[in-house]
Amino acid sequence: MPPSPIIITLDGWSSCGKSTLAKALAKALGYVFVDSGAMYRAVTLYFLRNEVDLSSEKQVQKALSEIELGFVFNAGRGASDVYLNGENVEPLIRDMKVAEKVSKVAALPLVRKFAVQQQQRMGAAKGIVMDGRDIGTVVFPNAQLKIFMTADQETRVKRRFMELSASDPAITLEAVRENLARRDHMDATREESPLRQAVDARVLDNTHLNPQEQFEMALGWAKEAIR
Numbered sequence: 105m106p107p108s109p110i111i112i113t114l115d116g117w118s119s120c121g122k123s124t125l126a127k128a129l130a131k132a133l134g135y136v137f138v139d140s141g142a143m144y145r146a147v148t149l150y151f152l153r154n155e156v157d158l159s160s161e162k163q164v165q166k167a168l169s170e171i172e173l174g175f176v177f178n179a180g181r182g183a184s185d186v187y188l189n190g191e192n193v194e195p196l197i198r199d200m201k202v203a204e205k206v207s208k209v210a211a212l213p214l215v216r217k218f219a220v221q222q223q224q225r226m227g228a229a230k231g232i233v234m235d236g237r238d239i240g241t242v243v244f245p246n247a248q249l250k251i252f253m254t255a256d257q258e259t260r261v262k263r264r265f266m267e268l269s270a271s272d273p274a275i276t277l278e279a280v281r282e283n284l285a286r287r288d289h290m291d292a293t294r295e296e297s298p299l300r301q302a303v304d305a306r307v308l309d310n311t312h313l314n315p316q317e318q319f320e321m322a323l324g325w326a327k328e329a330i331r
């Protein structure tokens with residue numbers, strides 16, 4: 105009998121390569137990969153476009169009731185693109201305008217409830233790798249493998265800068281450093297589901313690992329957990 109599929113959660117700081125690893129793991133295991141941060145980013149894009157006042161619960165609730173999120177596999181990228189009310193917003197959700205606002209949006213209890221419910225539905229059939237901040241602690245507290253990723257802040261700043269400067273040559277290292285530090289702070293100190301390492305998580309510090317090395321480490325853990 106083939107082994108039963110499991111849930112793998114991958115939480116950690118911004119820009120430490122969670123999505124790259126989650127994507128590679130999902131591919132190797134034939135699992136579905138879900139980037140939960142993309143959901144918060146797509147919601148943020150909708151809020152920005154519609155000038156939703158974050159201090160008004162009524163406006164937030166109404167906006168959420170108008171949002172339909174979906175994921176469609178994009179073979180070119182080897183991962184799913186996030187759709188907002190039928191529009192592929194994947195190319196739009198990584199820019200600085202969204203990055204500057206997303207931590208505030210993701211801190212709202214109504215937004216978290218909205219996203220977590222959908223994430224739990226996506227994991228019902230198991231065979232999933234989901235990355236985020238609260239996946240091992242709140243979304244799937246019973247996941248069979250939880251990984252907590254971390255890396256030096258300056259290493260993460262440089263990686264993010266390289267990524268962003270490809271599409272935005274005007275971006276500065278200073279702006280990226282400031283945004284990352286602010287997001288780290290907000291993600292870890294917010295009242296609702298702050299970034300925490302689950303007690304039963306395995307820690308992967310990739311400051312001195314290349315993508316292949318970290319993949320092999322995580323795949324080894326996944327194989328142990330699936331057995």
Ligand code: DC
Nearest residue numbers: 118140141144206207210236237238
């Ligand atoms: O992983 P990312 O940088 O794309 O995440 C974008 C933002 O969403 C980040 O500021 C933290 C938030 N987030 C969250 O609060 N919970 C998650 N499960 C995933 C992301």
